[in-house]
Every structure is written in C-alpha cells, then in structure tokens.
Amino acid sequence: LLILTKEMAAVSDYLYVATDDGSYGFKGLVTQVLEDLVKNQHKQYDHCVVIGPMIMMKFACLMTKSLDIPTTVSLNPIMVDGTGMCGACRVTVDGKVKFACVDGPEFDGHLVDFDQAMQRQQMYKTEEGRAMLKVTEGDTHHGGCGQCGGEA
Structure with missing residues (x-):
C-alpha cells in the first residue's frame, strides 16, 4: 500500500508496513493502517x-473510496500470458470488459468489479489443484481431497 501527498510524489519517504502477526511494522490489515493514518x-x-x-x-479500495482518496490498483496477480488471448485476466472496469495484460495492468481501483474478478479466478482452482497434485503425488493421487474434482 503506497499512499501519496502532492509533496511526497517527488520523493516518497513514507512506507507503512502491515503484517498479520505484527512481526514487522503494524500488526493488522493495510486498511487499518490507512484508517488510523487518516482518522486518528x-x-x-x-x-x-x-x-x-x-x-x-x-x-x-473500499476504504480509500470511503476516505475520498483516488486509488490505482495493479492487477498483475491475475495475468497469465500477457497477450490477452487466454482470458484469465479479464476484468470489468467501469462496466466495460478489460484485459489486465493488454489494457492495464493499472486501473482506477474504485471502478474495478473485484467480486466478479475474484469469482472468475475461482474457476481455475480445480485445474490448478489437479496439476499441482499430479506434480507432487504423481499417479498415486486418486481424488477425495476436495481440491482436484477426482473420485474418492
């Protein structure tokens, strides 16, 4: 999470780190850090x-929208082939279909339909699960794990 003021845009000296366990920086979520910085x-x-x-x-993005802070997101995590042909990075932005790898990957975070994007990513889980199990367990895996769609 990088938050900028006009003065910081030229030289950014502020980095706020949040970790789930507090082992480094703030213990908690980045949204809690941002809320604390602005409200407290x-x-x-x-x-x-x-x-x-x-x-x-x-x-x-939900937090920055409530705080009226313009936000850019980078959708690199959903990109696969970088050509727009596989469709894995298809996302709806402001009601229009975009592909992160060719139309982005940076978008106005307040316009991205994250729920739809995350739902689309779920469809790859089973195939990825089967592939990973084949790599780690070879032909010995016969299903029942709930991740691969195989028989018990």
Whole structure:
C-alpha cells in the first residue's frame, strides 16, 4: 500500500508496513493502517497505489473510496500470458470488459468489479489443484481431497 501527498510524489519517504502477526511494522490489515493514518493521525493523502492479492486490493479500495482518496490498483496477480488471448485476466472496469495484460495492468481501483474478478479466478482452482497434485503425488493421487474434482 503506497499512499501519496502532492509533496511526497517527488520523493516518497513514507512506507507503512502491515503484517498479520505484527512481526514487522503494524500488526493488522493495510486498511487499518490507512484508517488510523487518516482518522486518528489526521494525515491527508492525494492518491493511493495498491498492489497485492485481489481481496486486499478490494478492501483497500473500499476504504480509500470511503476516505475520498483516488486509488490505482495493479492487477498483475491475475495475468497469465500477457497477450490477452487466454482470458484469465479479464476484468470489468467501469462496466466495460478489460484485459489486465493488454489494457492495464493499472486501473482506477474504485471502478474495478473485484467480486466478479475474484469469482472468475475461482474457476481455475480445480485445474490448478489437479496439476499441482499430479506434480507432487504423481499417479498415486486418486481424488477425495476436495481440491482436484477426482473420485474418492
């Protein structure tokens, strides 16, 4: 999570780190850091750049929208082939179909349909699960794991 003021745009000296367990930086979610900075420390920001897992980007965008901070997201995590042919990075932005690899990967985070994008990503899980199990277990895997769609 990178948040900028106009003064910081030229030289960014501020980095806020959040970890789930507090082993480094703030213990908690990036949304909690941002909310604390704006609401409790009365900081003002002109722009936010969010890069990371889809679910984190979704909730960061919900927070920045509520705080009226323009936000750019990078949808690199959903890109596969970089040509727009596979369709894995298809996403709806402001009601229009886009492909992160050819139309982005940066988009206005407040216009991205994260729910639809994350739902689309779910369809790849079973195939990826089967492929991973074949690599790790070879022909010994016969299903029943709930991840591969195989028989028990």
